[in-house]
Amino acid sequence: MTSSLARLASGDRVALLVPGSVRYVEVVLGLLAAEVVSVPLDPRLTPHERDGILGDVEPALVVEDPAVLDDLAAAFPVGLPRSRPMHVTSGTTGWPKGVWSGILDVASAEALVAEERDLWGFAAEDVNLVVSPLHHSAPLRFAMGTLLAGGRVVVPGPFDAATLSATIVTEGPTTMFVVPTHLQRLFAHWDATGGPPDLSSFRLVAHAGAACPPDVKRRLVEAFPIGTTWEFYGSTEGQVTACRSEEQLDRPGTVGRARPGRALKVDGDGTIWCGVPEHARFEYWGAPEKTAAAWRGDAFTVGDLGRLDDDGYLYLDGRREDLVISGGVNVYPVEVEHVLAAHPGVREVAVFGVPDAEWGQRVCAAYVGDADEQELRALAAENLVPPKRPKTYHRLDTLPLTATGKVKRLDLVDRFGGVRLPR
Incomplete structure (x- = not known):
């Protein structure tokens, strides 16, 4: 040494x-x-x-x-x-x-x-x-x-x-x-x-x-x-x-x-x-x-x-749309999405944060596909430290997209989080 x-x-x-x-x-x-x-x-x-x-x-x-x-x-x-x-x-x-x-x-x-x-x-x-x-x-x-x-x-x-x-x-x-x-x-x-x-x-x-x-x-x-x-x-x-x-x-x-x-x-x-x-x-x-x-x-x-x-x-x-702050820890949705997208049963995925009384924001994932939620949780546990792992999963028929095909994460915040900061 x-x-x-x-x-x-x-x-x-x-x-x-x-x-x-x-x-x-x-x-x-x-x-x-x-x-x-x-x-x-x-x-x-x-x-x-x-x-x-x-x-x-x-x-x-x-x-x-x-x-x-x-x-x-x-x-x-x-x-x-x-x-x-x-x-x-x-x-x-x-x-x-x-x-x-x-x-x-x-x-x-x-x-x-x-x-x-x-x-x-x-x-x-x-x-x-x-x-x-x-x-x-x-x-x-x-x-x-x-x-x-x-x-x-x-x-x-x-x-x-x-x-x-x-x-x-x-x-x-x-x-x-x-x-x-x-x-x-x-x-x-x-x-x-x-x-x-x-x-x-x-x-x-x-x-x-x-x-x-x-x-x-x-x-x-x-x-x-x-x-x-x-x-x-x-x-x-x-x-x-x-x-x-x-x-x-x-x-x-x-x-x-x-x-x-x-x-x-x-x-x-x-x-x-x-x-x-x-x-x-x-x-x-x-x-x-x-x-x-x-x-x-x-x-x-x-x-x-x-x-x-x-x-x-x-x-x-x-904060910018590509950042979730949970318990003071920065979580970047794209990093989490890359992990979850590796599951063969996930066709599309979007990670976002919703207001949470204890954590400030709670990490959530919405996905299209037939993946089992427990398998996604196991995949996240294998590849991500605890603060980055989604606490809630939502299986959807489609993700909200812009005309150019970009996921509208803030629409997911409105749908599943109730409120968001004004923009």
Whole structure:
């Protein structure tokens, strides 16, 4: 192992297929300081998903044994990260592509760290409580920022409301990132156990990843210390806005104004574009056409729709049609459709999301053919991680199509979900 670590060079990728831990964050930072780019991946990936991603990313090293993290930490000490981790995202291609920022010069690397520190106030006194899996970009960014500032990170393991509540008592965390599903489960647990623990240690509770129901937002503001709760909007590709909850009380539904160093513009059709500094630019690994479509000058889009008010506050009118956000996890319909279409009894298939009180959206599949539902569920379980597997299947005689033959997913949302965000 020592010899293989010594061969890692600038620009090499290291795929991490192990559960998150404090050591995990240290290794990500140590690799990035040496210009070696970590590729955080869900350790639950099926062989189908894993092989496709690894074949595209071509990592110099694949880490599947948590013990290897100790070797990496010894070989690559924490320092100034010279790149961003390469997270993967899918979209309309139906296959995940790495979001690649390249290797940054020292000035750009320092600017990247500084803008996160200045926005979120990371400091040596911080204790960051990790709630979401660290292979996701947002929780990893908060943990990295905390360690770089000299603070401490606590990783209690897979989400469990009781464990998380006990950890709040024992560790006195100052910051955490959550998605609305976490909040709903925490509040339900506190209701069943006599109330929340002492939350006075928190100075920052940030949430994102899905629309937060108004009642959950109100309870969040009431439960945590005044001025500590924030929402932000962004994607794997980049961060766009940030907003204190107090601002949202005056402007219900906003996700905030452009964060420092960003500029927002909305096209006539509602497409959101975000101008970014040089250190926040990216490309899709091995996908120049997809990269070109995402950029216009120094601004990028992921296809989300919204509107700006006169004071520059952004309101989302809907995530793009090819994205479902379930429990804070991005699910791209085309990727799921490719798996289900492999069944010989499926002639046509469309995957979509419908509103769900617990998950934000629930993944559903509509198909034409004589395939047995249980066989489709088994196929999904074999090839997709749990968040991507449809929870509901609908067998139809025909799928709704446009005049050019494109599936009208939003018609399926109307039919089976009851409501959808206005467009």
